[in-house]
Amino acid sequence: MENKEYIESGILELYVYGLLSEAENVEITNRANNDPEINAEIIAIEQSIVSLSSSFSPFNSVSNYDKIKNELGLREEPKVVQLEPKRSISPYIGWAAAILLLIGIGFQYSQLSSSNDQVVNAITEKGKIEQELNTLTLENKAIESSLAIIRDTNNTVVALGGQAVSPESFAKIYWNKDSQKVYVDASGLPEPPKGMVYQVWSLKLSPLTPTSIGLLDNFVANNQRIFAVDATADAEAFGITLEPSGGSLSPTMEQLYTLGKV
Template identity: 55%
Template sequence: MNTREYIESGVLELYIFGKLSESENEEVQVYANEYPEIKQEIESIEKAIINLSYSVAPNLSLDNFNTIRKALLERESGVVTLKPKSNWPAYMGWAASFLLLLGAGFLYFQMNQNDTLLKDSREKNQDLQKSVVTLEEQNKNNETLLNLFKDENNKVVALAGQTVAPEAKAKIYWNQNDHSVYVDAAGLPEPPKGYVYQVWSLKMDPLTPTSIGLLEKTEIGKSRIFKVDNTMDAEGFGITLEPAGGSAAPTLEQLYTLGKV
């Protein structure tokens, strides 16, 4: 048998397109099993169809396309066996369905990819917005601190560490106009669980302590600057460690810092 003439006769294309009769289909399958070059030509035609289909969706991911390609090309027979078609429009319907399937797969993949990109973009935008808010808060806090330090009406009272905590220290910013009091507690150790620092305004003769607040919530971000109650006639300030909620009178054994105005 002259296999070259048989290949060039066009019968293999008609076989792939389903245009042969049942007996002619069987004849092609017999020749394909008997002559490797005929089987190889059939596979080449199949690959050409797949490549044409791929051109419809050129942006289909390589992994997804190779999965489809592998499923079609790596079958045991290596030959597409189609039922004979009675007319050319039927074949066109099959080809259009195949191309539509690939196109739908591409669109589905593209939609998922776009959804992922949109989600990433939203998350990055939210992170950016949080960063902007954080920077705005930091700038506001820094401006408040700067004004606090620069205000000439503020009297700065240094509080030194006492017997229970010699290394402790704090600063009082007491405004002589509006009588507001800020406490810089950066030099105080973290209080034990269940305890809180309490600030006292002191009159010295006789010694009369008045509570002006607890150091529970920072007034300015994470700077450990606390706003406590106003006081008008303090002669000194002290800070003690008290049970959570504070005490009616200072626990002198837990006096951490003390300073005179």
């Protein structure tokens, strides 16, 4: 800082008044020792104080006046309080701008995080919708297949009524005698207990000869309850029994749920 700015800052007055810190006093003392202009200014300030004091204290004795004058004018290293230089507003503007910038960045980050969350949610919802659409597509295909079987006039429909173990049960057989394909509508059967499975039998009646033509696996997962089983050419009746998982070699007649003649 130039001497003119330094002097005009008011720090030398505070130095003379003893209002600066020790470190600031040392700094100004060193500068006064090395700079005649600064030292002269300090002396001038001290002399002004002496003159001002004499004007406000006319009744002081000559000895007291001289003592004060000597203490102020003749000391080699006056104790000076360093004034804080006039602060520019620029640093505060800089700090304010930095704070506003941080707030802006925080807001933008918050908005970006919110946008990212919305994108993730949208992708998740899109995945759910696609999954539901695929499920509906598969269900529609299953319904269409079921309807095609039911509406096929080439199929012989065999109604199977409930038996002693489950009188309320019923089922239908759709049998194409030409292609020998057999479909079972098991919507009238209760859900099989765990570890058990329904087994479908093609029957010759005289003598009674049962032939297994398939198991109704994945009973719960099959919403339409229409199952394709093995082909048969010469059935005279069809029956459905409840058997242990994996099926049986011969039907368990005590677990005969439905039976019907062709």
